[in-house]
Amino acid sequence: MLExxxxxxxxxxxxxxxxxxxxxxxxxxxxxxxxxxxxxxFRTASARNATDYxxxxxxxxxxxxxxxxxxxxxxxxxxxxxYTPYQAEIAQGTLxxxxxxxxxxxxxxxxxxxxASLYDGSTGLGEAILMAHRITTRNKFLIAKSVHPEYxxxxxxxxxxxxxxxxxxxxxxxxxxxxxxxxKAINSTxxxxxxxxxxxxxxxxxxxxxxxxxxxxxxLSIVNICEAISLGILKPPEGADIVxxxxxxxxxxxxxxxxxxGFLATREQYLRQMPGRLVGMGEDQHGRRAxxxxxxxxxxxxxxxxxxxxxxxxxxxxxxMCTIYLATMGPTGLRETAEQNIRKTHYVVQQIRARTRxxxxxxxxxxxxxxxxMKDDFAxxxxxxxRNRIIPGLHIARFYPELGNSLLVCVTETMxxxxxxxxxxxxx
Amino acid sequence: xxxxxxxxxTSLHFQINEPLLFEEGSPGxxxxxxxALDVPEMAISDIVPPxxxxxxxxxxxxxxxxxxxxxxxxxxxxxxxxxxxxxxxxSCTMKYNPRINERVxxxxxxxxxxxxxxxxxxxxxxxxxxxxxxxxxxxTGLDAVTLQPAAGAHGELTGILMIRAYHExxxxxxRIVLIPDSAHGTNPASVSISGYEVQNIPxxxxxxxxxxxxxxxxxxxxxxxMVTNPNTLGIFENEIAEVCEIMHxxxxxxxxxxxxxxxxxxxxxxxxxxxxxxxxxxxKTFTTPHGGGGPGSGPVAVRQILEPFLPYPALTMKxxxxxxxxxxxxxxxxxxxxxxxxxxxxxRALCYILANGPEGLKEVSEIxxxxxNYIRAKLKDAYFLPYDAPTLHEVVFSDKLQTHFGxxxxxxxxxxxxxxxxPPTVSFPLIVPGxxxxxxxETESRQELDAFIEAMLAIAKEAETNPELVKTAPHKTxxxxxxxxxxxxxPILRWTQR
Numbered sequence: 026m027l028e029x030x031x032x033x034x035x036x037x038x039x040x041x042x043x044x045x046x047x048x049x050x051x052x053x054x055x056x057x058x059x060x061x062x063x064x065x066x067f068r069t070a071s072a073r074n075a076t077d078y079x080x081x082x083x084x085x086x087x088x089x090x091x092x093x094x095x096x097x098x099x100x101x102x103x104x105x106x107x108y109t110p111y112q113a114e115i116a117q118g119t120l121x122x123x124x125x126x127x128x129x130x131x132x133x134x135x136x137x138x139x140x141a142s143l144y145d146g147s148t149g150l151g152e153a154i155l156m157a158h159r160i161t162t163r164n165k166f167l168i169a170k171s172v173h174p175e176y177x178x179x180x181x182x183x184x185x186x187x188x189x190x191x192x193x194x195x196x197x198x199x200x201x202x203x204x205x206x207x208x209k210a211i212n213s214t215x216x217x218x219x220x221x222x223x224x225x226x227x228x229x230x231x232x233x234x235x236x237x238x239x240x241x242x243x244x245l246s247i248v249n250i251c252e253a254i255s256l257g258i259l260k261p262p263e264g265a266d267i268v269x270x271x272x273x274x275x276x277x278x279x280x281x282x283x284x285x286x287g288f289l290a291t292r293e294q295y296l297r298q299m300p301g302r303l304v305g306m307g308e309d310q311h312g313r314r315a316x317x318x319x320x321x322x323x324x325x326x327x328x329x330x331x332x333x334x335x336x337x338x339x340x341x342x343x344x345x346m347c348t349i350y351l352a353t354m355g356p357t358g359l360r361e362t363a364e365q366n367i368r369k370t371h372y373v374v375q376q377i378r379a380r381t382r383x384x385x386x387x388x389x390x391x392x393x394x395x396x397x398x399m400k401d402d403f404a405x406x407x408x409x410x411x412r413n414r415i416i417p418g419l420h421i422a423r424f425y426p427e428l429g430n431s432l433l434v435c436v437t438e439t440m441x442x443x444x445x446x447x448x449x450x451x452x453x
Numbered sequence: 454x455x456x457x458x459x460x461x462x463t464s465l466h467f468q469i470n471e472p473l474l475f476e477e478g479s480p481g482x483x484x485x486x487x488x489a490l491d492v493p494e495m496a497i498s499d500i501v502p503p504x505x506x507x508x509x510x511x512x513x514x515x516x517x518x519x520x521x522x523x524x525x526x527x528x529x530x531x532x533x534x535x536x537x538x539x540x541x542x543x544s545c546t547m548k549y550n551p552r553i554n555e556r557v558x559x560x561x562x563x564x565x566x567x568x569x570x571x572x573x574x575x576x577x578x579x580x581x582x583x584x585x586x587x588x589x590x591x592x593t594g595l596d597a598v599t600l601q602p603a604a605g606a607h608g609e610l611t612g613i614l615m616i617r618a619y620h621e622x623x624x625x626x627x628r629i630v631l632i633p634d635s636a637h638g639t640n641p642a643s644v645s646i647s648g649y650e651v652q653n654i655p656x657x658x659x660x661x662x663x664x665x666x667x668x669x670x671x672x673x674x675x676x677x678x679m680v681t682n683p684n685t686l687g688i689f690e691n692e693i694a695e696v697c698e699i700m701h702x703x704x705x706x707x708x709x710x711x712x713x714x715x716x717x718x719x720x721x722x723x724x725x726x727x728x729x730x731x732x733x734x735x736x737k738t739f740t741t742p743h744g745g746g747g748p749g750s751g752p753v754a755v756r757q758i759l760e761p762f763l764p765y766p767a768l769t770m771k772x773x774x775x776x777x778x779x780x781x782x783x784x785x786x787x788x789x790x791x792x793x794x795x796x797x798x799x800x801r802a803l804c805y806i807l808a809n810g811p812e813g814l815k816e817v818s819e820i821x822x823x824x825x826n827y828i829r830a831k832l833k834d835a836y837f838l839p840y841d842a843p844t845l846h847e848v849v850f851s852d853k854l855q856t857h858f859g860x861x862x863x864x865x866x867x868x869x870x871x872x873x874x875x876p877p878t879v880s881f882p883l884i885v886p887g888x889x890x891x892x893x894x895e896t897e898s899r900q901e902l903d904a905f906i907e908a909m910l911a912i913a914k915e916a917e918t919n920p921e922l923v924k925t926a927p928h929k930t931x932x933x934x935x936x937x938x939x940x941x942x943x944p945i946l947r948w949t950q951r
Contacts, residue, residue, distance in 0.1 A: 027823075029827060030826045032826075038819075039720060040843055041683075041689040042720065045694075047721055048719060048720055051811040051812065052592060052815070054591055054811045057807070057812065058810070060553055063557065066807065067800070070562070071562030073562070073577030074562035074577040075562075075574035076565055080567055082567045082570065084569055085791060085792075086568055088567070090487070092486075094522055098521075098525045102535070102550075103529035103530060104529055104532065104534075105744050105745070106536050106742050107535070108540065108542060108743045109745070110745060110746065112876055114934065115533035115870055115875065115930055115931075116531075117532070118529050118531040119745035128473075132513055133510055144747075146791065147790055155646070175788055176791060179787075181788075182787035185614075185786075186626075186648030187646070257510070259505055279564070279565055279568070280564055281792070281797075282568030282792025283748070283792060283794055283797065283798075284747075286748075303944070305940045305946055307935055308935070309932040309933045309934060310933050310936065311933060316935075317935040317937055320941055322941075325641075326639075326881075329641040329651075334642065335606045335607075335609065336606055336607075337606040338604045338749050340747040341744050342747065343748055345525075352484075352514070355482070355483055355485065355514065355515040356510050357515065365490055367497055367501060368494065369490075369492050371495065372493065390501045416571070416574070438487065441491060
């Protein structure tokens with residue numbers, strides 16, 4: 026090959042790199058491992074992560090049953106080793122699957138259009154904020170304090186240099202956003218009111234009044250959803266202009282926080298201000314149904330610095346997992362899963378109330394999470410939980426110091442009765 | 454299709470048509486299996502107020518497991534993918550994705566780890582991340598790494614926000630970021646979201662940054678320059694050290710888009726030639742699969758002066774050898790993404806690095822450059838080469854010789870499909886009209902390269918002898934060209950009941 030190229034040595038191929046910039050030693054990296062060694066190395070590392078615990082962790086990442094067909098199908102290299110479907114003629118599989126994802130998201134959220142997915146829920150919320158900023162040309166956002174704290178942190182990073190101001194809206198004893206505080210804060214400078222439902226405490230919000238109030242002041246209503254399974258049984262947020270959220274619950278592994286998948290849906294009228302890829306249905310030159318990436322004039326590779334977002338990718342493979350999950354579960358399976366989450370969570374709440382002295386905070390209706398405030402020092406119980414292989418939930422003092430010694434507890438359909446009872450016993 | 458001779462690489466095989474999910478199914482079919490409820494079955498409306506509950510999701514199909522499996526299997530057969538053959542997309546680094554990456558990322562301890570597990574229960578995940586950070590720092594010659602960014606463009610945004618935070622800490626953020634005209638579109642888009650103004654820097658006739666013009670343009674208002682090296686023409690910016698020096702002398706920083714890192718592993722290191730901050734694409738250089746458009750992963754490496762500004766938390770090793778997150782990072786730009794980044798991609802990338810070792814990674818870059826230069830040598834008589842400078846891992850031709858016959862770059866790309874190949878990157882970089890950007894990567898054999906070269910030469914000939922054939926291509930694909938303008942004029946973005 027060197028001869029064909031017309032050079033005498035490999036060295037000559039790198040003549041373009043100035044001599045004084047060449048690395049004249051080997052990289053200081055571990056020496057190469059063979060396949061058996063790699064398996065051993067990663068198996069050892071993997072074993073240092075606990076897998077035999079009954080975990081009551083949720084807070085934006087949920088353990089649900091993942092149907093086996095998902096991994097079987099996304100492991101087809103036709104899906105996972107393909108590039109972005111820019112060449113429609115040889116990417117119809119990916120394109121149709123994304124179109125199906127978009128359709129499912131509109132069905133679930135009750136909105137007109139959804140994009141091909143975003144990195145995750147947290148960056149999705151950041152994008153939703155920027156989108157509302159473009160639509161309204163206003164700078165102020167009212168964001169419920171009960172929106173996931175890490176999501177709010179991402180919004181702060183995104184918004185920081187664009188003159189965007191965020192005012193936090195407190196929650197009430199019901200766990201819901203303080204409507205009176207929204208009423209007080211809203212005015213004609215507000216771009217959007219942002220809430221999450223079910224919110225970080227697991228409380229289900231009602232958006233009808235909030236969206237009506239927002240619209241009265243020319244602001245948008247944005248609703249964030251971290252627990253997508255809730256859409257199988259709860260009404261889509263009423264009056265929302267943008268529904269954005271995390272799709273991990275639809276069959277995507279928890280995988281230590283990623284890769285997950287964001288979704289974003291909106292009204293038809295805001296379509297051209299949407300970030301991210303979109304797949305449209307059209308025809309080829311023989312009139313055959315064909316799918317194609319469309320409205321790319323919004324995107325960075327065409328618009329460069331004037332693009333609606335710098336985003337250049339979606340989470341195609343994770344969106345495919347969601348699509349397969351929804352196809353597998355169907356409306357009935359999705360509803361039954363959601364119902365089990367509600368019933369099991371309610372059971373644990375009742376048991377804690379009946380059998381322990383701790384308080385369940387917030388009176389509003391819940392989906393699959395709740396906050397329990399401990400009446401004693403938790404540290405003494407911690408070793409017992411550890412011994413019984415239970416992770417009892419997330420300490421939220423880091424995010425909400427005002428709630429003191431409180432745990433955010435999540436109960437999904439994957440938890441069995443004996444695990445629930447052992448957890449409650451640990452709190453007695 | 455007329456006068457089309459069959460090519461030895463391809464033959465027809467059947468594909469099964471398949472409607473949308475929403476046009477399939479039958480009431481009562483189901484593919485799910487949920488254990489019976491083992492707590493008292495209270496009425497849902499006694500737990501959640503009925504006015505909050507919805508009816509079943511309208512339009513959602515009911516399918517059996519076989520329906521689902523057949524549906525997606527049939528769809529999958531309509532895709533081109535790297536396991537099928539060469540995928541010469543310039544700047545996209547479509548290389549083979551080793552199977553072992555997939556195996557290890559699915560190990561239970563990784564796939565089922567929750568990001569809020571107590572750190573003593575996730576030492577394995579933290580060890581993987583720390584080790585990857587260390588490897589990436591060594592490969593780039595930089596001091597510290599964040600794995601948080603979700604993709605390349607997200608890494609760019611992270612890097613530019615850090616540059617801004619750095620300047621702010623020194624008094625003022627400055628106003629302008631310079632970008633060469635050959636840059637990726639994400640560069641200017643990331644810059645505007647960071648609140649900076651974009652100014653373009655022209656390239657020289659050699660295809661590299663015009664250093665004289667740069668010198669004139671750098672004022673105290675310039676925060677940074679964003680360069681891609683090797684640039685999007687595949688040319689190493691041979692004056693990069695000088696570029697860095699000019700920027701640094703005015704207190705400005707140098708950002709490098711690491712999209713083309715595949716050309717330089719173990720051969721030269723950005724940190725050594727003066728780069729301050731750089732993002733990598735694990736889905737390009739480090740073989741995490743592209744997934745049909747994501748998930749990606751875009752770690753960012755920085756010089757020590759930028760380390761305080763990295764997204765929080767930092768991953769640290771405590772005395773005693775255990776790993777922990779450090780949230781006490783007062784100068785941090787904040788969170789770029791919830792949790793710890795695209796962890797599943799981190800596992801795969803580390804697996805790739807460990808499988809190759811220092812010698813292997815160097816060889817990766819060498820072969821990538823060899824393969825690209827082989828294609829360049831074999832095609833340079835048939836296709837116009839707008840820049841003559843030596844190139845590394847990719848080569849950019851143009852359609853100049855073919856436009857004479859009315860054949861444009863897009864047509865050449867489409868015709869390649871008939872020969873059993875994915876088209877190269879077309880019409881980019883923007884500084885080359887009708888650009889044909891080819892990056893074969895190191896994972897292609899000489900036989901595969903020769904088949905591609907043969908196809909390209911045949912198309913060049915067809916452009917002369919039978920341009921119509923090329924202009925109406927592809928002829929052997931499932932569908933032919935889509936009327937994109939019509940699709941955009943009246944966008945149909947979801948299925949609805951007729």
